Amino acid sequence: MTIVVLSDGDSLEQAVQSAVGDSVSVRTMPLATGVNVDADDLSVVLIDGATDLERALRLAHDFDDRRPGVTVVLGAPVSDGVAARAMQAGVRDVLSPGADGDRIREAVKRAIEVADRRRATMHSIDESRENRLIMVMSPKGGAGKTTIASNLAVGLAQRAPKEVALIDADLQFGDVGNALRLLAETNIRDAIAGGLQDVTEVKVHLTPHRSGLFALCAPDQPGVADEITAQAFTKAVSMLADEFRYVVVDTDPGLGERTLTVMDHATDLVFVAATDVASVRGLRKTIDALDSIGMTSHQRHFVLNRSDAKVGLDVADIASTIGMEPDVLVPSSRTLPVSMNQGTPILEMDEPSPATGPLWSLVDRFHADPDADDGHNSGRRPGGLLRRRN
Ligand SMILES: Nc1ncnc2c1ncn2[C@@H]1O[C@H](COP(=O)(O)OP(=O)(O)OP(=O)(O)O)[C@@H](O)[C@H]1O
């Protein structure tokens, strides 16, 4: 997540950085950079219009035309007519030079939300024809893969009923069946035993879930995992990926042969890590290993789980160790283990938990909320990104 301040001075950058904290990176570039701002994960530009308002408005207009995924905030004294002209130029908000920290934080937070939503919508339009095979993975056990995968699948199924399959690739100790309270009468072993000639043979071994998704469960005895080759497993997954708009795969920890083989067919990798040093280092090594074998074509997403853990590293350190900003911060919430034990993912529950908004924002990355309006559908919006840091 990056905010670029287009300005020939650095005072705006300082004001924004101290308002939003370290979890968002803020950089200044000269006004002459114009729309060609080159920054990873750019969502918001703040254009300094204090010295030359006309130039700033022209620039805002250019962003509106040519960089629709970027939200523009204008820094300028608010005098008669400025707000209306700024709006016509596609500016989302105007910050006057005396704006205090709270006002800046609020403006930036809104701008990021708008940018996220626009990008999610653009993405879902771009990719509306492409099926997504999403692997949820982590180097360490217990990081939260099953929790994230089952909530992602249930959230997607609410937006695209009957178009989502959740596959348990943790063949030894998989617990997708428990996480969803499924009484699976059949599983991946039976699906593969059919010979994999035809996708229908695989589909009959899916177990429907009340949310509208279909699950392919792991065998109920750990020993059966050895009978299932990575190739056969991958063939079953890729057949389902041709049929379903979203296939979510919950994996076992690490980069085993099965995970690597399925990865050849995947479109998206969702990395899950906690804030402890071992988890973060493990993810760094995983990403290095994938880069070194040329597995770089996937869209990568980074979910930092238990992001508010008091004993862990802080978000900025984690981002710099991993070389990637977390896309979603899921705080600790005791509702999560409770929901897992009950077999009801929290995105199915009525009462929200602090993890509900962040989990919906993960769903948004794949399928935007069709009912989202301009920043007012609270409850489903990510809440944690711009929170004050202690
Ligand atoms: N943000 C969270 N807050 C509180 N508890 C959590 C959170 N995320 C996961 N948990 C709990 O941590 C435990 C491990 O989570 P989960 O089973 O999802 O991890 P996993 O990565 O799938 O583990 P494994 O490697 O064993 O498959 C579960 O009891 C789960 O409910």
Ligand SMILES: [Mg+2]
């Ligand atoms: Mg698991």
